[in-house]
Amino acid sequence: KFQKKKIVSLIAAVSMAFASSSVLAKNFKMAIGDAAGGTQWELGTTFSQLLDEKTNGQVKVDLFPNGQLGNEQDTVNNAAIGLLDFSILAINNVTPFSPTVGLLTMPYVIQSADEAKLLTQGEVGQELIDNTIRDAGVRIIGWAYSGFRVLTNSKRPVASPEDLKGLVIRVPRNEIMIASYQAWGVNPTPMAWSETFTGLQQGVVDGQDNPYITVYAMKFDEVQKYVTNIRYIFSLEPLIVSESVFQQQSPEMQANILAAGKEATEHSFTYLQDTEDKIRKDLESKGMVFTDPANGEKEWIEKVTKTVWPKFYTSIGGKEKLDETLKLLGR
Ligand code: MLT
Numbered sequence: 077k078f079q080k081k082k083i084v085s086l087i088a089a090v091s092m093a094f095a096s097s098s099v100l101a102k103n104f105k106m107a108i109g110d111a112a113g114g115t116q117w118e119l120g121t122t123f124s125q126l127l128d129e130k131t132n133g134q135v136k137v138d139l140f141p142n143g144q145l146g147n148e149q150d151t152v153n154n155a156a157i158g159l160l161d162f163s164i165l166a167i168n169n170v171t172p173f174s175p176t177v178g179l180l181t182m183p184y185v186i187q188s189a190d191e192a193k194l195l196t197q198g199e200v201g202q203e204l205i206d207n208t209i210r211d212a213g214v215r216i217i218g219w220a221y222s223g224f225r226v227l228t229n230s231k232r233p234v235a236s237p238e239d240l241k242g243l244v245i246r247v248p249r250n251e252i253m254i255a256s257y258q259a260w261g262v263n264p265t266p267m268a269w270s271e272t273f274t275g276l277q278q279g280v281v282d283g284q285d286n287p288y289i290t291v292y293a294m295k296f297d298e299v300q301k302y303v304t305n306i307r308y309i310f311s312l313e314p315l316i317v318s319e320s321v322f323q324q325q326s327p328e329m330q331a332n333i334l335a336a337g338k339e340a341t342e343h344s345f346t347y348l349q350d351t352e353d354k355i356r357k358d359l360e361s362k363g364m365v366f367t368d369p370a371n372g373e374k375e376w377i378e379k380v381t382k383t384v385w386p387k388f389y390t391s392i393g394g395k396e397k398l399d400e401t402l403k404l405l406g407r
Contacts, residue, residue, distance in 0.1 A: 165269075168250040225309045
């Protein structure tokens with residue numbers, strides 16, 4: 077009888093030790109769609125360092141770049157069901173799950189990094205965060221500011237939408253972006269981000285669009301030559317946390333997560349200002365050829381604002397949403 081009692085108390089002691097160690101040290105997992113070295117990586121590493129500091133080393137975030145934990149759209153699903161803690165991905169890959177964030181990828185709405193900041197950090201951003209919790213089960217807690225998505229291709233300089241004829245362009249599985257290329261006269265090929273480098277390398281597709289920093293981090297200069305400096309979408313890349321994981325945290329931990337997200341966002345904004353020009357020059361020195369859009373981008377702009385905007389009024393929450401946003405931006 078004495079032996080049995082001893083064994084029971086030994087088991088209790090061991091399980092308490094396990095329980096307390098898991099309370100003390102926590103490891104979260106973060107998926108990152110891009111390769112290490114870009115704006116997503118910068119946001120993720122900054123966030124993880126800040127959370128470590130705020131929790132006196134009790135919380136670690138393990139980062140898995142380059143789509144190791146699945147393609148960007150899959151990470152939204154995985155976070156929604158609590159299989160994944162954090163993910164950093166492009167906003168265009170959140171839109172299929174939370175249509176109102178399409179407001180941020182409506183072509184030619186955001187025209188500068190400051191405008192991107194104003195929309196994400198103000199009331200508009202807060203409403204989109206609330207909608208995304210409701211519609212997609214994930215909470216946006218930070219943003220990477222990545223710059224305009226420029227068009228790259230392996231075949232020839234492109235200055236006007238006409239020049240796109242005959243080129244196979246990869247786009248994310250995003251209705252607004254698909255419609256934009258259709259308005260420019262071509263049928264783009266939707267492809268997951270994690271398959272894009274190989275698609276370009278093997279010539280399944282000739283081109284794609286993403287910011288300079290992303291092109292650089294992904295080494296697209298090895299498989300792409302021509303860059304067109306269009307400014308149709310300013311790339312915003314949210315840091316999301318699974319809402320169910322977030323709700324399981326103590327109020328103190330939730331506050332730490334939100335504060336780390338906010339500070340990492342500030343850092344991301346500065347990082348873009350400090351590095352974008354340098355990276356553009358690096359791409360040039362690696363042999364990429366840059367072309368400005370013809371006629372001050374007039375045809376590019378007209379074709380999409382006339383036809384693409386009206387198609388998506390309903391999904392972004394009504395025409396008045398876009399009108400209010402344009403008014404806020406002083407247009
Ligand atoms: C995409 O093109 O699918 C994304 O914008 C890529 C990214 O997250 O950098």
